[in-house]
Amino acid sequence: MPFGELVCGSPGSGKSTYCYGKHQLFTALHRPISIVNLDPANDNIPYPCAIDISSLIKLEDVMNEFGLGPNGGMLYCMEYLEANYDWLEDRLKELDKDDYILFDLPGQVELSTNHPSVKNIIRKLTKSGFRLAAVHLCDAHYVTDASKYVSVLMLSLRAMLHLELPHINVLSKVDLITQYGDLDFNLDFYTEVQDLSHLENLLNQQSPRYAALNMQICSLIEDYGLVGFETLAVEDKESMLHLTRVIDKATGCVFVPPPSVGQPPDTVDASHMPATQRPNMYSLMTSAAGPIRGPRSDVRDVQERWIDAREEYDAWEKAQWRKEGLQVQEEAARQRAKIRERTPSSKPSGSQAKKP
Secondary structure (H helix, E strand, O other), X not given: OOEEEEEEEOOOOOHHHHHHHHHHHHXXXXXXXXXXXXXXXXOOOOOOOOEEHHHOOOHHHHHHHHOOOHHHHHHHHHHHHHHOHHHHHHHXXXXXXXXXXXXEOOOOOXXXXXXXXXXXXXXXXXXXXXXXXXXXXXXXXXXXXXXXXXXXXXXXXXXXXXXXXXXXXXXXXXXXXXXXXXXXXXXXXXXXXXXXXXXXXXXXHHOHHHHHHHHHHXXXXXXXXXXXXXXXXXXXXXXXXXXXHHHHHHHOHHHOOOOOOOOOOOOOOOOOOOHHHOOOOOOHHHHHHOOXXXXXXXXXXXXXXXXXXXXXXXXXXXXXXXXXXXXXXXXXXXXXXXXXXXXXXXXXXXXXXXXX
């Protein structure tokens, strides 16, 4: 069975947009990918969908038949999927063994923090051989407000404890963060979840009545020491590549070579095995111990790109795009010129032809 991601997050955090961007990225990288839509209320799916839960159950039908609201109907749909897990399993078996699987979950946060159905489905998937990581998307604009930031920390921590998977928390839409105001601290304070006692003054200004409660919540988050964030701008290729490397390292996909890579000498040929069972002895230790490097691997570079010097970077990127466009046009013109060229034929005349 293949590697994959469980994409979760609150409504509007960019889950479907992220899945579409991931599909475009993997297609450009020639990595096979399939997306599973598990949101029965998602009528406008932007990405090519390999498996759609709406062919099993629809939220609108559940609401009409049982008189439930949107949230209650969504919980019923997930319970129905859990009870009919064999439907999902049969369709997953039809996919290619090397496909990377994205599971696009609904936006109801209780599904990834409290309700047992999604957790039970995950357990069945892992027992069948899937190696999954939870990618929890949170809108980056929450970090511009101290109380919202603390609530996002609590939500992320609860999802980590509930799903029991390798977990990557992501601040999505980081390219739009400046539209919501200035940050009180540098971006690395929020991504690395540094000393939360620095938020005390800000929290006291917003809600002095709950000052003691706020600090107890911050202390609880720091006691666990689990929460941290990556950043994401879906339209930025480097940001998507960096997040992909982080997820591949969390799932173990980074240790698996493609089928075309030759085996080390004196080892058993495993090229016909599924991706999760192919060893990669060449890069095992270097991948496990080495840091992830790249243009967006340092959060300080992310802050410079999207907050401190965004206009300068935008102007530079537009100049690079124009240069690349001119290069493409020149290459196309050269190709057309080659087609128009005619080489003179060198056929011998009749008098010069040799007699048999």
